[in-house]
Each structure stands twice: as C-alpha cells, then as structure tokens.
Amino acid sequence: MGFGPIAESLNAGLIVLTAAYRGERSGCLVGFHTQCSIDPPRYAVWLSKLNHTYRVAAVADHVAIHFLGRHDRDLAELFGGTTGDTRDKFEDVDWVEGPHGVPLLSRCQTRVVARRASYIDDGSDHVCMVCEPLEIESQLFEPFRLLDAVGIEPGHPEGEQRRVSGRDRPDDRPQ
Numbered sequence: 795m796g797f798g799p800i801a802e803s804l805n806a807g808l809i810v811l812t813a814a815y816r817g818e819r820s821g822c823l824v825g826f827h828t829q830c831s832i833d834p835p836r837y838a839v840w841l842s843k844l845n846h847t848y849r850v851a852a853v854a855d856h857v858a859i860h861f862l863g864r865h866d867r868d869l870a871e872l873f874g875g876t877t878g879d880t881r882d883k884f885e886d887v888d889w890v891e892g893p894h895g896v897p898l899l900s901r902c903q904t905r906v907v908a909r910r911a912s913y914i915d916d917g918s919d920h921v922c923m924v925c926e927p928l929e930i931e932s933q934l935f936e937p938f939r940l941l942d943a944v945g946i947e948p949g950h951p952e953g954e955q956r957r958v959s960g961r962d963r964p965d966d967r968p969q
C-alpha cells in the first residue's frame with residue numbers, strides 16, 4: 795500500500811526551497827508543501843533528512859519558496875535530480891541574494907521569502923518546517939506539477955542511507 799496513486803491524482807505543483815547559512819547555499823525540489831494557516835498566514839514544507847538542503851535550512855533562519863512554472867523543467871532537474879552534497883547548484887542558474895540572505899532564483903517570479911517559524915520532527919524521514927511569509931511576490935502561473943517531473947530521479951533516492959560527504963556541515967541542532 796502506498797500513497798502513489800493519490801499523489802498522482804492530486805498532481806500537486808512543485809516548488810524549490812532555497813536557503814543559505816554562513817555562505818553555503820542549498821536548494822531542492824519539493825512536492826510536500828502546503829499553506830497550513832490563514833491567520834496568521836503560514837506555509838509548511840517537508841524536507842527529507844537525507845538532503846543537503848535539509849541540513850542548511852534546519853540552521854538557517856529564513857528560506858525562499860519558489861513556485862515552478864510549466865517551463866521550469868530544467869530547474870526541477872537541477873534542484874531535484876542533483877544534490878548539493880557533490881556540487882553547487884547555484885553555479886548553473888541565475889540567482890540573486892534576497893532579503894535575509896536567501897538565494898532567489900531570478901526566473902521564478904512567484905515566490906515567498908519566509909522566516910522558519912517552527913520545526914517539527916516526528917521521527918519520520920522528513921521534517922516539517924512551518925514558515926511565516928515575510929515577502930510574497932505572486933502572479934497567475936501554470937504550475938510545473940508532479941506528473942511533469944516523471945523521469946527526474948531524486949538526487950537522494952528514497953530509501954537511501956544517510957551518508958557523510960565532504961560538503962556536510964557540523965550538525966548544528968535546529969531551534
């Protein structure tokens with residue numbers, strides 16, 4: 795039994811979450827995300843504990859959430875199919891440093907700069923980061939969706955064991 799058919803039926807739009815900490819930038823493709831409060835506004839994102847992005851975002855105070863459009867498959871491949879453990883993805887994409895030092899992907903005009911308001915680890919393989927939006931830029935767009943990402947193999951595959959690489963940072967514990 796798995797959630798696969800339900801997830802495919804929902805066919806959620808995909809985002810790229812980026813963060814930086816002490817000069818190290820990171821970002822990954824994310825399918826697990828949703829608005830989770832209206833007043834105050836909150837947005838929740840779930841990151842795999844395997845990901846380089848998890849280790850950076852867990853210690854960063856702020857993150858950026860970029861909503862991919864239908865022509866952004868190349869960004870999905872870069873951020874979902876490769877890992878910051880072995881390369882700097884930001885060498886291959888136009889980006890600028892945004893508020894609070896978060897890396898902003900220049901092409902993605904629908905995006906949110908947010909403060910990480912809380913961090914929930916229930917012992918599963920993903921952690922939930924509840925984010926307080928600080929700046930929202932939005933326009934109507936046609937999302938790049940889960941089914942558009944067919945063929946992109948995650949840089950950190952499901953079931954992979956946590957491994958230590960040269961790009962690992964000390965395991966600062968999140969607040």
Ligand SMILES: Cc1cc2nc3c(=O)[nH]c(=O)nc-3n(C[C@H](O)[C@H](O)[C@H](O)COP(=O)(O)O)c2cc1C
Pocket residue numbers: 820821822823824825826827840841842843844845846847848873874875876877878879940943946947948949950951
């Ligand atoms: C369609 C798709 C959806 C994904 N959804 C998530 C997700 O919700 N959360 C997550 O942490 N990783 C998700 N991933 C996996 C990461 O994007 C992927 O392993 C990435 O290479 C990790 O990069 P990093 O190690 O630089 O953080 C998804 C990958 C794909 C292809």
